[in-house]
Amino acid sequence: MTYIPKAPKWDSTFEFLKNPYYFIQETCETLNTDIFQTRIGLRKTFCLTGVDAAKFFYNEENFIRKGAIPEPLQATLVGQGGVQGLDGKKHLYRKKMFLSFMTAPSIQNLLQISERHWMKALRNWQGQKTVLLFEQSQLILTMSACEWTGVPLKQSELAEKTELLRSMFDDAGSVSARHFRARARRKQAESWMSALIAEVREGKLKVPKDSALYVVANFKEEDGNLLPLKIAAVELLNLLRPTVAVSVFILFVAHALHYFPGNRTKISEDSSYADFFVQEVRRFYPFFPAIAAIAAKNLRWNNVTIPQGARVLLDLNGINHDPILWHNPESFYPDRFKKWDGSLYNFVPQGGGFQETNHRCPGEWITRELMKQAATIFSKEILYRVPEQDLTLRLSRMPPIPSSHFVISDVQYKPKTQSDLRDFRTI
Numbered sequence: 001m002t003y004i005p006k007a008p009k010w011d012s013t014f015e016f017l018k019n020p021y022y023f024i025q026e027t028c029e030t031l032n033t034d035i036f037q038t039r040i041g042l043r044k045t046f047c048l049t050g051v052d053a054a055k056f057f058y059n060e061e062n063f064i065r066k067g068a069i070p071e072p073l074q075a076t077l078v079g080q081g082g083v084q085g086l087d088g089k090k091h092l093y094r095k096k097m098f099l100s101f102m103t104a105p106s107i108q109n110l111l112q113i114s115e116r117h118w119m120k121a122l123r124n125w126q127g128q129k130t131v132l133l134f135e136q137s138q139l140i141l142t143m144s145a146c147e148w149t150g151v152p153l154k155q156s157e158l159a160e161k162t163e164l165l166r167s168m169f170d171d172a173g174s175v176s177a178r179h180f181r182a183r184a185r186r187k188q189a190e191s192w193m194s195a196l197i198a199e200v201r202e203g204k205l206k207v208p209k210d211s212a213l214y215v216v217a218n219f220k221e222e223d224g225n226l227l228p229l230k231i232a233a234v235e236l237l238n239l240l241r242p243t244v245a246v247s248v249f250i251l252f253v254a255h256a257l258h259y260f261p262g263n264r265t266k267i268s269e270d271s272s273y274a275d276f277f278v279q280e281v282r283r284f285y286p287f288f289p290a291i292a293a294i295a296a297k298n299l300r301w302n303n304v305t306i307p308q309g310a311r312v313l314l315d316l317n318g319i320n321h322d323p324i325l326w327h328n329p330e331s332f333y334p335d336r337f338k339k340w341d342g343s344l345y346n347f348v349p350q351g352g353g354f355q356e357t358n359h360r361c362p363g364e365w366i367t368r369e370l371m372k373q374a375a376t377i378f379s380k381e382i383l384y385r386v387p388e389q390d391l392t393l394r395l396s397r398m399p400p401i402p403s404s405h406f407v408i409s410d411v412q413y414k415p416k417t418q419s420d421l422r423d424f425r426t427i
Contacts, residue, residue: 004304005031007038007047016040017175020289021395024049025318035304040313041070046306047290049315051325054345056301057314058353058360063293065091065359068311070292076172076182077241079190079234084359089222091359094235097219098362099355101212101239107369110243114144114370122382125411130387133254134405137247137374138162145243149236150211151196162244164189168237169245173398189241193233201226212239242363248399249367250374251406252285253278255393257378258386260332267379273334274379278371280334282349283326286317287399291351291359316348383412 007027009015016023024047027036034050048057057063064087069078078084083094100106117140125131142162146153153161167185171178199205200217207214216236220226227235256277257264266273290313299306306312321329325346327336344360345352350367351360361367378384389404 005033005036007031007036009038011039011042013040013042018396020173020398021286021317021400024290024313024315025321028315028318033302035302037304040311043311045311045313046304047313047315048301049318050322051319051343051346053301053314054319054348054352057291057293057312058345058351058358060088060358062296062299063312064296065293068292068294072179073172076168076179076186079186079237081228081231082234082238084238092357093222095356095362097215097235098238100215102355102362102365107366110144110148110366111369111373113147114140114373117143118373118377122377122411122413125382126413128411130407130409131384131411132405133408134247134251134401137250138166138244141244141247141370142240145240148212148243149239150207150213151193151236151240152205152207161192164192165237165241165244166247168241169248170399170401189237190230190233193236194229197229197232197236212236239363242361243366243370246367246370248287248401249281249285249371251401252281252287253371253375254378254406254408255285255391255402256281256332257375258391263334264379266334267375271376274372274375275368276334276337277375278368279337279340279347280332281371282368283320283347284332285393285400286320286395287349288316288351289398290315290317293359314348314352316351319346319348322346381414383410384408385410 007015012023012027019026027038027047028034028049034053035046035048037044037046039045066085066087069085074080074085083091083098086094121136121140125136139158139162142158142165143153145151145165146161164185167178167182168189171182171185173179174182196205196213197217200207200214213236216227216232216239218226219232219235226232263273263277267277293312293314295306295308295310295312297308319325323329340347344354350364352358353360355362355364385408387407387409389402389407391402391404391406393400393402
């Protein structure tokens with residue numbers, strides 16, 4: 001009988017929830033293995049880490065996604081019937097719709113929209129005693145995402161709609177009452193989207209034909225039928241929610257600029273450096289701990305048999321912090337990306353493989369561009385102080401934001417001299 005490494009406890013649900021970002025990596029190190037078996041949520045689960053595991057995991061012949069996402073996340077983060085849970089031809093056909101929004105002109109349009117909202121916000125921040133960066137970036141991104149997708153949004157609705165979109169990603173991974181709030185917000189958000197899509201289909205709401213709202217509302221499956229209204233709502237939210245979730249990465253950008261301030265100067269002097277910086281932020285800071293799939297058939301990897309139907313978790317954060325793949329992985333060093341080989345499997349903050357054919361997040365390009373925009377703004381466009389606060393990232397929380405939500409103060413827009421810049425940023 002083949003030996004299968006197993007986690008110390010029969011069920012590791014508590015251990016995973018307590019340490020979601022490092023549970024797989026640390027257990028693998030303890031067992032001296034790249035794969036082990038445990039139970040999470042009482043369900044037998046195989047946990048994998050490493051670049052070879054990523055290549056194995058993203059072989060579409062090995063795994064399916066239907067039924068892989070745990071129900072708590074299905075009911076909050078991604079919704080029922082969306083592209084994340086499809087396989088094979090259905091997945092590729094539906095994903096083409098999303099990829100049509102990820103063209104260079106479309107992304108540039110989003111950036112122009114978001115820049116306008118950032119500039120307006122920055123002017124409003126001047127004179128305010130303090131600014132909660134996490135909340136403010138969510139408002140900016142909600143306005144930007146709605147305008148970009150063609151979703152009408154009144155100023156009087158901004159706070160309410162931002163809360164719906166925030167809760168679906170920020171509260172989903174909680175085991176407290178926050179999770180149930182996320183469930184309620186998901187239902188409200190789907191009702192919001194369903195009503196808009198119905199109005200577009202009935203001709204009551206006129207929107208540009210190249211807008212995401214129009215395209216999703218009129219998208220037909222291969223059988224020629226329109227998407228069911230609820231599924232269409234889920235897919236439209238799959239554009240809005242992830243865009244607003246970039247607020248987490250923007251918080252990480254500010255966090256990195258605060259603790260590694262030399263990068264601010266490099267970005268100010270060379271705008272291309274922002275790309276290396278952003279990639280390192282995505283590698284260094286944890287967002288998605290792992291991704292799930294179901295074995296499509298009996299599989300064998302590293303001399304371990306994975307039976308058909310078994311759930312498998314790929315350790316995303318562990319791969320991004322693997323000392324075999326990354327020199328001094330716990331050090332923040334953007335220059336490492338100057339020599340990065342561009343592998344599809346050793347850097348997986350939003351999944352691995354190809355966007356076009358694998359289950360890699362198609363919004364990854366948008367994430368990077370919005371982060372670069374924020375990094376440039378924080379480095380070149382404004383001055384601000386970071387008052388005393390607890391900026392510890394709570395790794396038991398998903399996503400792991402600090403309890404202070406990153407407070408900044410004394411915001412000044414567009415410094416006049418480099419001397420002013422140095423003096424003002426002295427804390």
